Amino acid sequence: MTKIFVDGKAYEVKADQSLLQACLSLGLNLPYFCWHPALGSVGACRQCAVKQFRDEKDTRGRLVMSCMTPAADGTRISIEDAEAAAFRKGIIEGLMLNHPHDCPVCDEGGECHLQDMTVMTGHDYRRTRFPKRTFHNQYLGPLINHEMNRCIQCYRCVRYYREYAGGHDFDAFSSRSQVYFGRYQDGVLENEFAGNLVEICPTGVFTDKTLKRHYTRKWDLQFGPSVCVHCGLGCNISAGERYGTLRRIVNRYNGEVNGYFLCDRGRFGYEFVNSAERLKQPLQRQDGKLQPISKARALEALAGLLADPKKVIGIGSPRASLEANYALRALVGADRFYTGLSASAARLTAVALEMLRRGPARTPSLGEIERADAVLILGEDVTNVAPRMALALRQSVRQQPMRKADQLKIPRWLDHPVRELAQDQKGPLYIATPAATRLDDVATETYRAAPDKIARLGYAVAHALDAGAPDVAGLSEAERSLAARIAEALKSAERPLVVSGPSLNSEAILQAAANVARALSAAGRAPSLSLTAPECNTLGVTMIGGGSLADAFQAVKSGSADTVIILENDLYRRASARAVDEFFSSARHIVLLDSVTTPTVQKAELVLPAATFAESDGTLVSSEGRAQRFFEVYPPVGEIQSSWRWLRDIMMAAGRREAAAWQDLDAVVASVSDGIPALAAVAQAAPSASFRLAGAKIPREPHRYSGRTAMLANINVSEPKPPEDSDSSLAFSMEGVFAQPPASLIPFFWSPGWNSIQSVNKFQEEIAGPLRGGDPGVRLLEPSAAEPRAYFTPASEPTSGSAGEWLLVPLYHIFGSEELSRLAPGIAELSPQPYVALNPEDANALGVQEETSVTLSLESVSRTLPVKLMPGLARGLAGLPAGILPIEGSGLPAWSRISRA
């Protein structure tokens, strides 16, 4: 801690930060533009000027940039000083010379940092009389809008896009008043994290194009604190609604998870909630066709189906909440509940869970991943599977080079010198995958091979770290020495990290990753092991426990069950069409609860419309093992309701009185935490519904929310009572107290004078630190202190196909591989068409070119697909897009012949 004086008052602040950061941490208002907590200081905009005094006797002082000046012990500054204030006002005046003053038609208006800073500095009158320069705007793809005239040249966008996110197709062009930020030519921004430009840019240059199509000002949106459902990482999001449709997603800061950033799948995938594919009414199959029926009739029909409860099984879902899964389990009984994971996913998740429970490696948060200083990735294309983690890994490679700055006593937040010093140096990051990945540009070395060989490399690394770990035979000289280099890099790091996961359906890869972690621990290191999870609650449903989908199929096949209740799950994504068809034709009754129309809907006899994340509450367990609560953004319309409510109603209809206790979310959460020991802590994920903030509920709407009395006047002129929310301490209202709620209950960030998302400054214990009271979520997984398990033993030989066969491997796509986000038009537009990828040399040998149609066979079904040449793909492999062809659960990798169609 150091002591600084601001306007004559003494404050204790943390050392190692800039004055700007220190002042903002103290809650003082000091305007800034070019500084960003995740990007550091460059001193470009001159907006953060303060007066600095030598000592108490110095009355003249001098202007300094607070973002460039360390908060050294004894520093005396003044923010209020007249000269400093006039300087800041002048800077804004200069920045605004060419600004179009078009706030009323600007999507940023009402949540614009430029507006906020302009008001803060008191610049309220335009004196220049000269013409303004104008620019052409670019088409940047379906997700982001460009309006360059609003630019104030802070350079944040280009620093974020190129230096932080590693993008190449974006830059600053020209000079002086002509500086232009964009692409060389119109075109889709290639970086998977481009959407963060919307929040990084302090003005309305980059805005959310999906919001534009159903635009609503921030102050008119109703928000819910929510959790992203589009991968297993559990990034925190703030989702906004108006008139019963979801309008947009912005980042909800969580210091340990997503920090300041989301991926584009998470930010723009939300439109599935508004899609035409939504199920809105109960449906019943009559004469072969699904017909709408009333809720009462649906429940009546269900009560009939459940007459013989022993014949009923439930299939849960990795994309449904703990509460929904648990309610289904309660309905059918623990031994008749199946997790809904494919057999292989179930096995791999169970293996992963056991590894993380037994230790010795600990599962790191995303924040910890960012701070790792040597990383080995085994088998995962992180950018396309767990996107936000890739952005964290990209920062991790800066850890080692930054030590050089530490030695020279250059503070890490002084961005330019630190980057200049590091130049192109990167800390160790080794990537072993079948194909090229989007992190290769920062990798120390990459290794391209089939899944089995990737596992073998991992085993060899473990053996190189600890001779007690089993070795593998038959590695090439090059592979051996690569393993030795990886081992050396991990061993000499302070915070080594191994990243792996189930993407390649390989238990051997997971075991190899566990061996590396175990060997690191034997070598005296404290390793982290991060295992990706494919869906938002894969870990959660696995912790509830139950058989896999294959077991469920078996239960029906064997005749022990004939009625199936399926929860938020499209079985066609998890098993081969043949197996699913067979299952459906042998089951007598299929009941489905889901929010969107899927192929499974076509097989159901009864369909109940389930709420999406936006219209429901619940808890998800991320791949870190963090349980996080998401809250309703707006009440579901019509017959839609949360799955757990449907399941409760079904139980009640079937005379199961115990379900009567489930009147609100807390009651279900309590049942989950009592019923499943591993989930005992889930109640702590967020305060209960009885929590009150200064005696009142927390408003979901900004206090300027307009039109409440009139917005439903077309239906009824008397203003209806706002809907009650019995499930949480949030209210569907703007009424309440302005005070900081507990971190997990912050619907949106706003603070007086800080209308933009940068108001998050006011909610943190310190800038870029945890939210006050601790970041949201509760960790459920910590390695046990017990003796770590023995090393896994590798198979003696890698598997091989017969002559002329290719190993088909899944290739993942951030846009396209995930089920729900694909229904968002912007994401759909960016999703690839089905293909089979081949290394160009392999293609050559086969005599095929790009786009040539070839035929391959998968589970004895033959498919014809166009060839896509993929230079980074390992020889002998053929890549198929995961989740795009209906092959997800069918057990890739698989061997097949490939021939010209």
Place this chain on the structure above:
Amino acid sequence: MLSPEERHEIEEELERYPTKRAVSIDALRIVQRRRGWVSDEALRDVAELLEVSVDEMDSVATFYNLIFRKPVGRHVIMVCDSVSCWIMGYDRIREHLTKRLGIQLGETTPDGRFTLLPIVCLGTCDHAPAMMVDQHLHRDLSPEKIDGILAEYP
């Protein structure tokens, strides 16, 4: 496509710098010296050779006002519009030039002979007003002198 000579010259530069990217400006100058300007195509070729994105290469190219991203005439007139020249009668010089050439700043004469551009201080304030034509500095300008100067550039 870069000509073999251009490629060769750029490759020679590569040896003098620690990274390929550092050669960006030199490479653009090499191309411009031979072609008068840097076309989109040439920009892409240079970017590919130096293994940087076109966006990054164009960022460099557009930052420097002496790298021309549009075709220019046989001769480029750069007339100083900075403060000393402005005091010493830049307005008259510009007016005369635009009238004589029949073009505005930033334009090229229809016969492709001259391009007229403004430029910052040429470092010869003691002989203001000044302009540069191609590589030659012309000082203590007056409208009368200009006609003679232009005649030197067929």
